[in-house]
Amino acid sequence: MRKILRVALALTVVCVVAALSLSVVYVVTKEKIAEEAKKELKEALGVVFPEAETFTPLDLAALGTLPESKELQFLEAYEAQSGGERRGVVFKVASTGYGGPIVLLVGVDTEEGKITGLKVLEHQETPGLGSNVAEASFLSQFLGKSLESPFRVGEDIQAVSGATISSRAVARACAKVAEIVRGEKR
């Protein structure tokens, strides 16, 4: 009986001390982590829509029925504004690639009907092959493309060599975003 109490006491003491020290570190770093995440998002939004200064989050549900599928999910949307006027939208989408979902931002100029920029936020593609879809050398071919383009690999989009599936995932995300914006305009 005494043995059991001794064991329980040791475990309790160690766990309480661990929990206390962790909560201190958590409180100290919490704000800084949230700040970093915010800064990172703002920077990324600036990259995909360089002409806008402010981005306001949009309610996805208010945009009507979005074409959801296993391969493509819409995560977030932002309205891009410049000088208080609406210039376009930025969508955060997850498109299934070779190693898992590729999360990317797609910026669309709704006035001129073209893609303003793309940025891959997260991916688990094969390093050295699929991971190249996050590079400017691949993404730059989408810049300024009209929303009427087919966005099809092999047609108007050139795939990264050895990474057709990853390239298709990015093209698919653009095609769906273009479809939504076109539908909204009509």
Add this chain to the structure above:
Amino acid sequence: MMREFWYHFRNGLLGENPVLKLMIGLCSVLAVSVRVENCLGMGAAVIFVLTCSSLVISLIRNFVPNEVRIPIFIVVISTFTTIVDLVMKAYLPPLSKAMGIFIPLIVVNCIIMARAEAFASRKPPLLAVADALGMGVGYTFVITAIGVVRELFGYGEILSRPVFPRTYQGMMAMILPPGAFLLIGIYIALLNWSLRKVKS
């Protein structure tokens, strides 16, 4: 005491190097050693977690009942790992992103568990720290040595700065895990060969 300290510190560098001799903690070596920067970050994280947890485990070794020693070691190790994870996320976000899941996975890195069980829980704090520092530095040294070769031939860069001319294509095998396997094999062979030479 000082001599003993150095003896245990040196032990982890060569004679019982965790990666090349004990062959533990290999997953993180394979996964993280693509770039030198990641290797140094991972090494620093492992040294920190290993040293802190060895020190604490050695300090509480007489208080910990034998039956629950493993759960207690894990609580101590995971506390320090979570601290590293949070601090890195707050102050070194790019590095923390590059290493992704491998920071939380330090908890199950066998080097730390093995040293806690085999050394820190039986020896006084000073020696436990010596052993932890030696093992940590030995780990960092090997992972960086692998990282230098992988980054140089895989990307043609060192610390993300180009070394080879722009036309360099990069060796795919070095970027993918097999490159790390091959290098670890070569290093083990070199170490064993040179140790044998020194002996004879």
